[in-house]
Amino acid sequence: MLLKVEQIETYIDQHHILQGVSLEVPAGQVTVLLGRNGAGKTTTLRTIMGMTPPAKGQIIFQGEAIHQLPTHAIAQKGIGYVPEDQGIFADLTVEENIKVAMHKEDAETKDRLAWILDLFPDLKSFWERKAGNLSGGQKQMLSLSRALVQNNPLILVDEPSKGLAPVVVDKVVDALKEIKDHTTILLVEQNFAMASALGDRFYILDNGQTQLSGSMQELAQNEELKRKWLGIA
Amino acid sequence: MDVLFNLTLNGLATGMLIFLLAAGLTLIFGLMHVLNFAHGGMFAWGAYTGVWVYAQTGSFTIGVICAVIVGVILGGLMERWIIRPVYGNTMQQILITVGVMLVLSEMLKVVWGPNQLSSHPPELLAGSWQVGGFIIIKYRLLVILVGLLVLIGVQLLLTRTKLGLIVRAGVSDPEMVQALGIDIRRVFMIVFMLGAALAALGGALLGPYSGVIHADMGMEFAILAFIVVVIGGMGSIPGSALAAVIVGLAGAFMNYYVPDLSLAVNLLLMLLVLIFRPQGLFGAKGVQQ
Numbered sequence: 001m002l003l004k005v006e007q008i009e010t011y012i013d014q015h016h017i018l019q020g021v022s023l024e025v026p027a028g029q030v031t032v033l034l035g036r037n038g039a040g041k042t043t044t045l046r047t048i049m050g051m052t053p054p055a056k057g058q059i060i061f062q063g064e065a066i067h068q069l070p071t072h073a074i075a076q077k078g079i080g081y082v083p084e085d086q087g088i089f090a091d092l093t094v095e096e097n098i099k100v101a102m103h104k105e106d107a108e109t110k111d112r113l114a115w116i117l118d119l120f121p122d123l124k125s126f127w128e129r130k131a132g133n134l135s136g137g138q139k140q141m142l143s144l145s146r147a148l149v150q151n152n153p154l155i156l157v158d159e160p161s162k163g164l165a166p167v168v169v170d171k172v173v174d175a176l177k178e179i180k181d182h183t184t185i186l187l188v189e190q191n192f193a194m195a196s197a198l199g200d201r202f203y204i205l206d207n208g209q210t211q212l213s214g215s216m217q218e219l220a221q222n223e224e225l226k227r228k229w230l231g232i233a
Numbered sequence: 234m235d236v237l238f239n240l241t242l243n244g245l246a247t248g249m250l251i252f253l254l255a256a257g258l259t260l261i262f263g264l265m266h267v268l269n270f271a272h273g274g275m276f277a278w279g280a281y282t283g284v285w286v287y288a289q290t291g292s293f294t295i296g297v298i299c300a301v302i303v304g305v306i307l308g309g310l311m312e313r314w315i316i317r318p319v320y321g322n323t324m325q326q327i328l329i330t331v332g333v334m335l336v337l338s339e340m341l342k343v344v345w346g347p348n349q350l351s352s353h354p355p356e357l358l359a360g361s362w363q364v365g366g367f368i369i370i371k372y373r374l375l376v377i378l379v380g381l382l383v384l385i386g387v388q389l390l391l392t393r394t395k396l397g398l399i400v401r402a403g404v405s406d407p408e409m410v411q412a413l414g415i416d417i418r419r420v421f422m423i424v425f426m427l428g429a430a431l432a433a434l435g436g437a438l439l440g441p442y443s444g445v446i447h448a449d450m451g452m453e454f455a456i457l458a459f460i461v462v463v464i465g466g467m468g469s470i471p472g473s474a475l476a477a478v479i480v481g482l483a484g485a486f487m488n489y490y491v492p493d494l495s496l497a498v499n500l501l502l503m504l505l506v507l508i509f510r511p512q513g514l515f516g517a518k519g520v521q522q
Contacts, residue, residue, distance in 0.1 A: 049412055075414035087409035089402040099395070100402045101413045146413060 001060075002027040002154055002184050003048070008057030008067070010040075010047045017043045018054070019208040025154065030176075030185045032199035032216060034192075034230060040208040041188040042084055045156045048186075049081050050074045062153070080147030080155035084162060084188075086139045090132030094123050094142055097131050101146040109149065116145045119175055137168035144175065154184045161191040173197055192232055196220040204229045238367045240485045246373040246442065248481020249380025253435030254458040255465070255473040256387060257428025263404045263468025264424050267316055268323070270330040272432055273455025274337030275304050277448065279433025281341050284352040284440040293355035293441070300437035301430045307337075308429025312422045320421075334452060341448040349447040352440035376438050383431060384474045391470065400424060404468050460499050464506045466513025475514060 003025035010018035018040050025031045033041045046052045048059055050071040059067040066074050075081065089097050098116075102109055117124045120141040126134060131142055140160055147155045160176070161169045169191065176198050179185065189195040195202070199216035212229060219225055226232040258272050279300040287296030315333060319325040353359065354372040361370045391397035399420055403410045411417050435454075440446050461480050465472030480499050487495040506513060 051408060051412070070416075071408070071411040072414050072416045075412055081412040083409065083412070087406055087412070089405040089409070091405055092398070092402060096398055096401075100398055100410065100415070103414060150414065 001025070002062060003186065004060040005044070005048065006058050006060070008044075008047055008054040008059065010043055010052050010054050012043070012052055017052075017208050018047060020057075020210070021047075021205060021208065022057075022210050023203045023213070025184060025186050026201070027153070027184050029200040030180050030187055030198045032195045032202045033186065033188045033205060034190075034195060034202055034219075035205035035211075036229075036231065037190075039205040041205055042158055043208075044205065045081070045083075045158050045186070045188060048074075048156060049079065078150075078153045080150065080152035080183075082140075082143045082147050082155065082157040082160065084158040086143040088131045088134075088139050088142055090130065092131055093128050094131055094134070095127050097142055098123075098145055098149055101149050103150060108151070112151055113149055116148055119178060120145060135168075136164050137171065140164065140168075140172055141175065144172075144179070148179065148183065152183060154186065155179075156186045156188075158188045159190060160187075161189060161194050169194060192226070192230060235366055235368065236489070240489055241482065242369065242373050242377075244482035244485030245478060246376040246380075246481070247484060248478040249377050250435050250439055250442065251454065251457050251461055251481060252380050252474050252477035253383060253438070254432050254454055255461040255477055256383065256470055257431045258455075258458050259462045259465065259468055259470065259473045260387075260400070260424050261428045262462065264400055264407070265316075265320065265421050266323075267320070267326050268330065269316070269428075270327065270455065271311065271333035271337060272330075272428070272458065273451030273453075274334045275307055275429040275432035275451075276436040276439075276454050277341060277446075277451030278307060278337060279304050279436030280439050280446045280450065281345055281350065281436075281448075282433070283437030284350050284446055285345065287352065287355075287440070288350075293358075297434065297437045300433045304430040304433025304436075305426045307433075308426040309422060311429070312425035316425065317418070317421075334455070338448050338451055345448075347448070349445045350440070351445050353444065354441040358441075372441055376442055379434070379438060380474075380477075383434070384470070387431075387470050396420070396423065457499065460503045462513075463503050464513060466516030469513065469515035472513055472515025 001024050005021060005023045007020050007022050008018055009020060021040060021044050033044060035041050043052060047054050050069055054067050058065055061077055061079065066077060122138050123141055123145060126138065131139065134142065160172050164172065173194055180198065187198060196216055202214060202216050202219050203210055204212040206229065254272065254276050258269060261267055261269050282303045283296040283300035286299040287293050311333065315329060319329055358372045358375055361368050391401060399410060399415055403417055403420055407417050457480060461473055461476040464479065465476035479502065483498045483502065484495055487498045
């Protein structure tokens with residue numbers, strides 16, 4: 001198992017946001033976190049990244065406990081992060097945004113960058129443009145590129161479809177389909193069509209707890225579960 | 234005409250000294266969102282170290298180098314043991330850095346006594362050149378040149394190096410920089426030490442420039458530096474350079490023509506900027522304030 005999250009509990013100020021979240025992310029698959037707004041999906045990703053460290057529970061990545069490490073050390077272990085707001089550096093160019101994430105400039109990394117730019121040709125076109133001037137879809141592509149350029153075994157992607165036009169969402173889905181052949185993805189997504197198109201396994205969170213898990217294919221066919229936990233008619 | 238020229242030269246030199254102090258202040262605020270009221274203390278310690286070592290060794294250069302080293306050490310110690318525990322808590326930062334400023338000032342009196350110290354430019358830089366009808370005071374020209382070199386150096390550091398890239402990214406979103414595998418705390422410490430070193434360099438240059446230094450000068454210059462940072466835009470080095478020149482020139486001209494209003498003009502400039510362009514002349518969009 002690439003990542004194991006065991007009964008984590010996380011507080012933000014006085015609020016008990018995660019009250020026992022457990023999940024497993026197998027290598028080579030897309031695992032999707034589903035749930036209503038406020039269920040704790042984003043906090044789960046931020047807790048894995050050490051941005052809101054857990055008060056209880058443990059997180060094991062590639063057999064090593066990482067829940068007490070600072071964020072930069074967790075990222076160095078090989079976890080990339082694409083936050084909900086994309087987290088791009090608006091005053092830096094596209095090139096500079098990617099260079100911040102490139103800790104090596106060896107042949108392997110350059111090959112990887114070439115693959116990324118083939119995947120997102122828009123970024124090549126706007127290479128020297130300030131990232132703050134990109135469209136929402138291009139910012140999402142840039143954020144994904146930064147997470148990919150270091151050859152991370154796992155990337156955490158938070159709501160990549162949020163705020164994007166449907167045609168742009170299709171592009172992001174196509175890109176993530178190709179990315180999943182190269183790396184493992186833990187995806188938070190409210191757009192069920194996107195989640196079911198990409199996901200192999202799912203976990204449903206509610207009230208800061210893991211409520212249900214299984215194969216994405218089964219969930220897609222079970223109207224009652226979708227209605228009960230996701231409010232999808 | 235020569236009066237105007239001399240006032241301009243004075244204003245530029247004073248502006249560059251203020252810039253050396255403001256550059257560190259604006260970098261520290263831009264990256265760490267720390268309002269460092271103790272920054273003037275680094276300036277004063279740089280001035281005392283520079284003047285004292287110069288007096289002991291007879292070498293102005295050694296004095297300046299020692300001042301910069303003291304600035305680096307003080308900056309490193311301060312970031313690690315005083316600032317780091319209060320990151321994210323603005324009120325505690327203000328209280329603790331004001332406290333450190335007072336302690337640093339008082340420590341100067343403990344080490345060097347309550348009286349002011351006097352200094353003079355080194356022989357090579359004493360006196361002036363006469364070019365046409367203009368008199369160019371050598372030491373003032375040196376101060377201007379050092380300020381320009383620091384401006385160019387810091388800009389090259391920020392725009393041409395990986396460290397500068399990380400600093401600029403950190404100004405925009407420090408949490409995301411960490412999520413990309415970079416230890417932002419190390420970057421914070423390096424920037425803090427660099428800022429303190431620049432302040433100490435400014436202090437070391439001030440001694441021979443003004444002729445005398447005293448323990449309370451840190452706060453006086455820190456106020457000017459804060460005005461410069463606000464006018465230039467928090468986090469912007471070119472903004473601080475331009476604002477420092479404006480403040481330096483305004484001070485020089487007002488001191489000559491309307492001395493009673495010399496400080497008021499700086500406050501008025503800051504007020505106008507706050508009303509019409511609150512982010513400052515070069516305020517960076519990405520800076521979280």
